[in-house]
Amino acid sequence: MTRLSTFTLLAATTALVATPTFAQDNGSAIDSLVEQVAIPHETFKLDNGLTVIVHEDRKAPIVAVSMWYNVGSKDEPKGKTGFAHLFEHLMFNGSENLPGDYFEYTEQIGATSVNGTTWFDRTNYFQNVPTGALERALFMESDRMGYLLGAVTQEKLTNQIGVVQNEKRSGDNQPGGLVSYEKLEALFPEGHPYRHSTIGSMADLSSATMGDVQQWFIDKYGPNNAILVLAGDMNAAEARPLVEKYFGAIPAGPVNTPAAADVPTLEEPKRIVMKDRVATTQVRKYWAVGGLRDEDKEALQVASQILGGLASSRFDEKMVRGDEVAVRAWTSYQPFHRVGEFSMTAEVKPGEDPNKVETMMGSILADFVINGPTEDEIERAVTSIVAGQVRGLERVGGFSGKANTLAEGLLYEDNSDAYAEALADYAALTPEDVRAAAAKWLVRPPLTISLVPGERPPYVEPPADGPAEGLAAKEYEPTPREIPPIGETEALDFPDVTHTTLSNGIELHYAQRDAVPLTVISMQFDAGRASDALDKRGLASMATTLLSEGAGGMDAQAIAEEKERLGAQISIGSSLDDTSMTINALSANLAGTLDLAAKFLKEPTFAEADINRVRAQRLAAIAQAKNNPNFLMAKTRQMVMFPADHPYSADPLGDETAISGFTRDDMMAFTNAYLRPENAEIFVVSDLPLEEVKAALEAEFSDWTGSGPVGTKVFPDTPLTNPQRDVIVVSRPDSPQSVIGMLQFVPVDPMDDLAVINAANEALGGNFLARLNMDLRETKGWSYGVRGAIQRTDETVGYIVNAPVQTDKTAESIKALDYQIRNFLEDEGVKPEELSRIQAANISALPGQFETSAAVLGAMVQNDELGRPDDYYEKLSEVYAAQTQESLDKALRDILDPDAFTYIVVGDVDEVIPQLEEAGLTYEVLEQ
Known part of the structure; x- marks a missing residue:
């Protein structure tokens, strides 16, 4: 699972009584706001020592369930580095009454924001669940706290050791990925608890024994070493009997006193x-x-x-x-x-x-x-x-929500x-x-x-000698417990959307959410990287970057300072098909924030010095990206799938030659053609009423007009076909992992509703429990994670697989991916248990998917782009409920061809090519 920083900058939350303005009398405004930020909560403790915090927030029918254990990598003794993180993985591998993978059960209840993380000081697990599923979620969390060891097997342990080692390889494979190890060893003296990394060493992970792991759990994961936070649609009176019911019988364990550590000072630089x-x-x-x-x-x-x-x-x-x-x-x-x-x-x-x-x-x-x-x-x-x-006020859970803040x-x-x-x-x-x-x-x-x-030293791993001698493993008999039913889940109530226009013709789409005093705006332009001419690739991206480097008589420094005074976030960027300006404003400062944003669009400077500086930064970014395996995969994918004259064939960061020659006239030509009111739509989610939002937008944009023709993107008339290529190997020497990519175009209209296709893909490649990931990660232990996904653009729909695997399993992984896909398409389609899981997950998760204004805004934008009704998401549950094994099988079998995939491997050719040859796979090598 993800390893995160402990410090989450206090994602505090409350309903704010007032919304002081930051632009004037700033210190007083900050004092006023800080005084009102609160997370009211109640705390109680069970007899076994489990501490429980409850925060009531009724804005949505969901509850954040966050469990924090007082154990992290700093508590690991010598020879057992990585144990805390390894055990985090094991606690997702089933418990005595929930056999199999933990995610099977989170999907049944429609949980969202599900994850677990380990860091120096703690291990935590968190999820948001529909209110009706809270009792089941508490049972699940208690089962892995008190009833786990009867489900931990040597097979699971061996598998998760492999998974964690591949997580380590994935990080090590990145440019600079080895710096953190040197840093910790140089900064902290021998024996200091913070001297080793959370991921641990390959040797220590390989030596983990069942007995050692069992004892680690007994010593560290008792209820008296944990904090449970429940935040959301319930109160302490409702929560306490449920917590007592499911956690009360778990006996207290040893008290874990966190490893003490002084702050060291180096004797000399x-x-x-x-x-x-x-x-x-x-x-x-x-x-x-x-x-x-x-x-x-x-x-x-x-x-x-x-x-x-x-x-x-x-x-x-x-x-x-x-x-x-x-x-x-x-x-x-x-x-x-x-x-x-x-x-x-x-x-x-x-x-x-x-x-x-x-x-x-x-x-x-x-x-x-x-x-x-x-x-x-x-x-x-x-x-x-x-x-x-x-x-952060909108989130009850997640990485930095209210629940985690209280626990921390x-x-x-x-x-x-x-x-x-x-x-x-x-x-x-x-x-x-x-x-x-x-x-x-x-x-x-x-x-x-x-x-x-330069060339990094050869990547050396210790030999996989297997477990060392350790504590003797014990047999644990499972303790049967009655699994509670899942209660009813409230239907999604998506905010009402109002459609109107500004006086200059810009369409405005508005929804109101009053949980926090924020206004979130997305101004969408039909442009993107696909608008770049063949000899100007990178122009849209560079021009939008420069908009915030100088505008309205302000230079980049003045702009940055003004955004900070307003507490505003304004970002402008280009995807493949669209260019967008996203504004996140404190509602009290909406007028000032819009005034600044309008300057970017109406009065860009494009000073020569700024162009030259951003040009140097962009060229440096391209040079650095060429060393990144994921960028190399993306670049090669574009090159292979699209002809050279196709707008989608461009390098994601642009062409170096073109970027080197961009002028101010080029920047102005792009903005005049594409960033103009005739080519724009505005989407808003705000606590403010529509009248106030519209008046603020009118004040800044009513006089904004375009001149000359509106820019148009040109796509070839020739239909795209799947290239018939051998395995393409992109040379990246001394890589501890190979990144495998698979891709093909599929015969689907980009404007079609892909809900059923995406649901079917949840069985094949679309999530953790999908067959591609479960095979290469959970069964074979060769990868940290594999995903297959439908990728939609304005002109094409494709299916893409991304699979980072350990280098010595490259060819075997290609064979395994091919087998899983063919087996699904030809022999064994969606199973009854997969259908049930997919339906339950998609229907139950709907209310929790739109907790934040940003999520609502994104859905509004997508509904508009695809011509969907405003209540599209409210009716999705009916679509999901109507699915059958046959309908899901047909959804993928009608579009995917196992023989149409192009395979790309980014890795060490000296290690990869002998494997391909032995496996009988033909290949071609692309040198960088």
Whole structure:
């Protein structure tokens, strides 16, 4: 599962009584807002020590169920690194009364946002479930807490060791993927709990025995070592009897006292030089600093924002936009339970001296430590942080929702209200507070890692000798328990959508959601990368990037600062078929946010200096992407499937030659042709009434007009056909994993409703339980994850498989994928249990899919693009309920041809080609 940072920036939540304006009297406004941010909750403890937190939020018929265990990788002894993360995987592999995969049962109840994560300090599991499924969810969570060991087998353990090792290979395979190991070993002394990575070592994982794993569970996963948070459509009175019923009989286990750890200070600066597949040198500096219990944590977070976190940061202003010695530069602060990590990174601009860049990093930091930040910098940083909290107000669960926020505070700081105290501390910070924290922590000797272009050392794995001698395994008899039924799930009530037009003819689509004081807007233009002429590929992407680099007499620095003062997010980008501006505004600041956004569209500057700077950044990004296996896969896929003169054949990041020659006239030509009112639609979800939203839009866009012809995209009349190619091998030497891709066009109209096809694909490739993933991951242990998906564009529909696998299983994996697909299409279609699971999951999950304004907005956009009615999602349950095995089989068998796939492998040709030859697979090699 995903490994995440502990610090989630306090995704606090509440219904806000007022909506103070950030643009004026900023400090007072922040104080006012912070005072109103609250997650009211009740806490109780069972006799066995399980702590339960309950937060009531009735906005949607869902409940977030979040279980946090007080155990992470810092608690692992020598020789058992990776055990906490390995056990997280095992707890998804079935329990005594829920045999099989845990996801089988989450799909039955329509759970969404399902995941588990492990980090240095904790292991957590979370999901959002329909209210009617809460009792079943509590049973499920309790079964893997108290009734697991009777279901853990040697076969499961061996399999998950392989899965975790492939997760490790996947990260290691990325450019710079080996830096974290060197960093931890250099920053922390021998024996320090934070010295080893959460993923662990290959040798320790291979040596895990059943007895050791059983004892690890007994020692660490008792109810008295856990916090359960329930947030959503219920209250403590409703929750307590259910928690008592399912968790009360689980006996307490040993008390796990988290490993203590001091914050180390290096005796002198350390310097490490590493070579890897990077396009330009990266200079990285690290310090071990105070963590979540340290009084400086808020000041360090704000220091990080000002130095290199904000778009207006000093690193951006001086190194990226000023002297232009770096193409990117940033800082980060990650506080953990016992310690924290502060880092500074700069990617050196090609042709610049890395020593000069490092010197500049030091001088910027020195100035900050001596003179401190300005009041304005503090206000902008804190405004951005607090606005981020408001954006988290909609979520009851997920990675940074209310449930996790409450659990994190109680686990690390013995205070479930820690988020509120932190927000108050942010609001009270002074420039001297921030300067002093930087002076305290960041003048100590740093660790400097220079990651330079070159051949990384050969990737060496220890031999898989199997488990070492350990504790003797025990036999555990399952304890039968009665599984509760699933209650009724409320039908989805999608917000009503109103359609109107602005005075200049732009269509406006509006829905109201009042959970938080936010207005989310998407302005859609029919453009995208497909609008680029053959000799101008990359123009749409680069032009939209430049819109926020200068407009309305403001330069990039002024624009960034204004967004931060407003607490606004404004992003502009191009997908394959569309260009969009997305605006996320505090509703109180909607007018100011729209005023800034309108400048981008109506008054772009396109200054030559900005064009040259963004050009250098784009070329550096392309050079770096060529080292990324996933980018190489995407690039090769486009090249293979589309003729050279097709708009979709372009490199996802554009053509280097074309980018090198772009001028201001090119930028203006694109914006004049495509970013204009005649080519735009606006979609809005807001707590404000339509009249206010429309008036604010009219104020900025009523005078906006286009001139000249509207741009049109040109697609060839010749139908696309599936190329008949051998296995295409893209050479990427010394890769510990091969990334396998499969693709074919399918005979489907892009405007068709794909609901039934996508549902059928949930049995074949579309989710965790699909056959492709279950075979290569859960049965064979060769991959961390495999997916097959329908990919829709305006002109085509394709089926794409992505399968990263360990290098020595490349050819066998191709054979396995081919077998699974042929077996599904020719012999064994959807099984009765798959049909039941798919129907239950899709119907029950509908109410939880639209918890946030962003989710509603995305659905509105897609409904409009595909000509669907506004109530499309409300009627989907009827479509799902009507499906049969035969209808799902037909949906895929009518469109997929097992002989029409093109296979691509990105990997080490020296390792891959002998396997292909032995398997009788013909191939062609593409050198980069």
